[in-house]
Amino acid sequence: MADKKKMSVAEILAAARAQTGGESAPAAEPAAAAEPVADSAVAAEQPVVAAEQPAAKSAAVKTAAAKPAAGGRPSVAEIMKLAREKGGGAAAEKPAAKPAAEKPAAKPAAAKPAAAKAAAPKAAVVRDTASILAAARAGAKPGPVSKAEAPTRPEPRPKPAAEHAAKTAPTLKAVPPKPVKPVVKKAAEGEEDRRGFLEMALGSFMSMGFTALSVTGGLFTLGLARYMFPNVLAEPPSRFKVGFKEGFPSGKVETKYVAQYGVWVVNSDVQGQQQIYALKTVCTHLGCTPNWLEAEQKFKCPCHGSGFYKDGVNFEGPAPRPLERYAIRVSDDGQLEVDKSRTFQEELGQWADPDSFITV
Amino acid sequence: MAIGETIRNSQIWKSIFRHPMPLDRRNRIVVMLTNFFLHLHPVSIKKQGIALSFTWCMGGVTFFLFLVETVTGVLLMFYYRPTLEWAYNDILALRDVTSLGILRELHRWGAHAMVITTWLHMYRVFLTGSYKPPREFNWVIGVILLLLTLLLSFTGYLLPWDQLAIWAITVGSNMARATPILGYEGPGQQLLTIGGIDMITDASDARFGLLGARFVGEETLNRFYVLHCIAIPLAVALLLAIHFWRVRKDGGISGPL
Numbered sequence: 001m002a003d004k005k006k007m008s009v010a011e012i013l014a015a016a017r018a019q020t021g022g023e024s025a026p027a028a029e030p031a032a033a034a035e036p037v038a039d040s041a042v043a044a045e046q047p048v049v050a051a052e053q054p055a056a057k058s059a060a061v062k063t064a065a066a067k068p069a070a071g072g073r074p075s076v077a078e079i080m081k082l083a084r085e086k087g088g089g090a091a092a093e094k095p096a097a098k099p100a101a102e103k104p105a106a107k108p109a110a111a112k113p114a115a116a117k118a119a120a121p122k123a124a125v126v127r128d129t130a131s132i133l134a135a136a137r138a139g140a141k142p143g144p145v146s147k148a149e150a151p152t153r154p155e156p157r158p159k160p161a162a163e164h165a166a167k168t169a170p171t172l173k174a175v176p177p178k179p180v181k182p183v184v185k186k187a188a189e190g191e192e193d194r195r196g197f198l199e200m201a202l203g204s205f206m207s208m209g210f211t212a213l214s215v216t217g218g219l220f221t222l223g224l225a226r227y228m229f230p231n232v233l234a235e236p237p238s239r240f241k242v243g244f245k246e247g248f249p250s251g252k253v254e255t256k257y258v259a260q261y262g263v264w265v266v267n268s269d270v271q272g273q274q275q276i277y278a279l280k281t282v283c284t285h286l287g288c289t290p291n292w293l294e295a296e297q298k299f300k301c302p303c304h305g306s307g308f309y310k311d312g313v314n315f316e317g318p319a320p321r322p323l324e325r326y327a328i329r330v331s332d333d334g335q336l337e338v339d340k341s342r343t344f345q346e347e348l349g350q351w352a353d354p355d356s357f358i359t360v
Numbered sequence: 361m362a363i364g365e366t367i368r369n370s371q372i373w374k375s376i377f378r379h380p381m382p383l384d385r386r387n388r389i390v391v392m393l394t395n396f397f398l399h400l401h402p403v404s405i406k407k408q409g410i411a412l413s414f415t416w417c418m419g420g421v422t423f424f425l426f427l428v429e430t431v432t433g434v435l436l437m438f439y440y441r442p443t444l445e446w447a448y449n450d451i452l453a454l455r456d457v458t459s460l461g462i463l464r465e466l467h468r469w470g471a472h473a474m475v476i477t478t479w480l481h482m483y484r485v486f487l488t489g490s491y492k493p494p495r496e497f498n499w500v501i502g503v504i505l506l507l508l509t510l511l512l513s514f515t516g517y518l519l520p521w522d523q524l525a526i527w528a529i530t531v532g533s534n535m536a537r538a539t540p541i542l543g544y545e546g547p548g549q550q551l552l553t554i555g556g557i558d559m560i561t562d563a564s565d566a567r568f569g570l571l572g573a574r575f576v577g578e579e580t581l582n583r584f585y586v587l588h589c590i591a592i593p594l595a596v597a598l599l600l601a602i603h604f605w606r607v608r609k610d611g612g613i614s615g616p617l
Binding site for chain 1: 435438439453457458459460463
C-alpha cells in the first residue's frame with residue numbers, strides 16, 4: 001500500500017491526471033469495463049442517489065466528498081490534499097481491483113480501477129503543476145460530483161449538468177458530514193422533534209446547567225417584578241377622620257388638613273342648602289395648590305391666577321372647571337371621615353351625590 | 361426547528377448578531393471576536409487554564425460575586441434610606457416586609473464570600489508563582505483590589521445602623537487616630553504645628569475626614585453610603601477592567617511552572 005504522505009509531487013500529479021482521465025474511460029476501454037463504468041457514471045451524476053446505495057463506498061465518491069465544503073475557490077493546499085487522497089486511493093485499490101474485475105458482482109468496486117486503467121495511457125501527456133491547478137480551480141476536474149462541489153462547478157459544462165448543479169446547490173447546507181444519518185432521522189421525524197427539545201434542554205451536564213440557569217433567571221425576574229411593588233406604604237391613609245360636625249361652623253373653610261392630606265373641609269351654603277364638603281386642593285388648570293384667601297373669600301391659585309368661589313366653582317383665570325370634592329361621611333363614632341379614594345366633579349353632576357357632602 | 365431557522369434568518373437577528381451560528385471553526389472564532397461580552401475572553405486558552413485543580417476558578421468566582429453584589433446592591437437601594445430615622449427600619453422592612461427580602465441576605469452572604477474568595481485567589485496566585493514578571497504589576501493591582509474589597513465590606517457594615525454596626529465602625533475608625541502625621545494621636549502629629557497651633561486635631565485628622573464628624577453619626581452614615589454604593593464600586597470596576605486586560609496582555613492565564 002502506498003504511503004500517502006510519502007508521495008512525491010510527480011506521483012501526486014500523476015494521480016491527479018489519472019482522475020482527469022476518469023470521464024473518458026468508456027471511450028478508451030469500451031469492451032473491458034463498459035458496465036462498471038456506466039454504473040460509476042450514474043453514481044457520479046447523481047450523488048444523492050449514490051449515497052444511499054452501496055456504491056457510496058466507491059473510492060471515487062469518497063474522495064470527492066472529502067473535499068472541504070468551502071463555498072469559494074479551493075486553495076492550493078486543498079487541491080494538493082485532494083490530489084494526494086485520490087492518488088493514494090487509486091494506488092491502494094489497484095491490487096484489489098484486478099480480482100474484483102473478474103467478478104461481475106463487484107460492479108461498484110470495479111468502477112475505480114476502470115477509471116485508473118483508462119487514465120494510464122493519458123498519464124504520458126506532460127502537464128505542468130500550474131495547468132493542473134488552473135484546471136482544478138476552474139472546476140475542470142471531471143469525475144464524480146459531490147454535492148459540496150456542485151456550486152464550484154464551472155459554467156461551460158453542458159446544460160443538463162448545470163441544471164443539476166443548480167438543483168443540488170440549495171440542499172448544500174442541509175447535507176450533514178455523514179450521509180447515512182438523515183435517512184435514519186427522516187424515518188421518525190415527528191418523534192425526533194419532540195425528543196429533540198428535551199435533548200437540547202437536558203441532554204448533557206452543560207445543557208442541564210444552562211437550563212437550570214435560565215429557569216432560575218426567569219424565576220428571579222418574576223420575583224424582582226414583585227419586589228419592586230412595596231407591601232407597606234409610608235403614605236398617609238386615604239381615609240381619615242377630621243373631627244365632629246361642631247368643629248365646622250357655617251361659613252368656615254378649614255385649612256389645617258391641606259399640608260398633610262390635601263383637603264379643605266368647608267361648611268357653606270351650596271345652592272340654598274347648607275353642606276359640609278371636602279374640596280381637593282388641586283387646581284383644575286395645571287395641578288398647583290391654590291390658597292384660601294379669607295379676606296376675599298376665594299381660593300386663588302398662585303401659579304396662573306385661577307380663582308374659585310367658596311363652593312369650589314371657578315370664576316376667574318384659566319381653570320376650566322370647578323374644584324373636585326372627596327367623599328365625606330359621618331363615621332360610626334360621629335366624626336366626619338374623608339375618603340380620598342373617591343372624587344366628585346361638578347360638571348358631571350356628581351355633586352348631587354349624597355356621598356359628596358353632609359347636610360347640616 | 362423551522363421556527364429557529366426563521367428567527368436566525370430574520371433581519372432583526374442578523375442586525376444583532378454579526379455572524380452566522382458558530383458551527384464551524386471559523387465562526388467560533390468570529391463569534392468571540394465580534395461579540396462585546398465574549399471578546400473579553402480569549403479565543404483559545406491553555407488547557408490547564410480551565411483545570412479547576414490549578415486555578416480553583418477563584419478569580420472568576422470573585423468576579424461573579426462582585427456582579428451578584430452589584431445587582432443585589434442596586435436592588436436594595438430602592439428600599440434603603442441612609443438617614444438616622446429610616447436606615448435601621450428600612451433594613452428591618454427589607455427582612456420582614458418586602459417581597460423577595462432574601463436579596464438582603466444574598467448581598468450580605470455574597471459580601472462575606474467575596475472577601476474569602478479574594479483571599480483564596482491571592483493565595484492561589486502566590487502558590488503558582490503567578491506574581492512573577494511579567495505579571496508583577498497585575499499583582500499590585502490585585503492587592504489594591506483586595507484593599508477595596510475590604511473597604512467595601514467595612515463601609516457596608518455601617519449601613520444597617522444597628523448597635524453592632526455603629527460600634528464596629530467606631531472601633532474600626534479609631535485606628536485612623538493613630539495614622540502617622542495625619543492622625544491626632546499618631547506619631548509625628550506635632551510635626552504639623554504652625555506657630556504653636558496644632559493643625560491636626562480630633563476635628564481635622566484622618567479619622568475626621570473618614571467619619572465626617574468627631575463621632576459616628578448621620579454624616580458618617582451618609583458618607584459611608586456614598587462610598588459603599590458609588591465611589592468604591594466605580595474604582596473596583598475600573599481596576600477590574602485593567603486587571604483582566606493585563607491577564608491577557610501578560611501572556612494569558614498563568615501556567616504551571
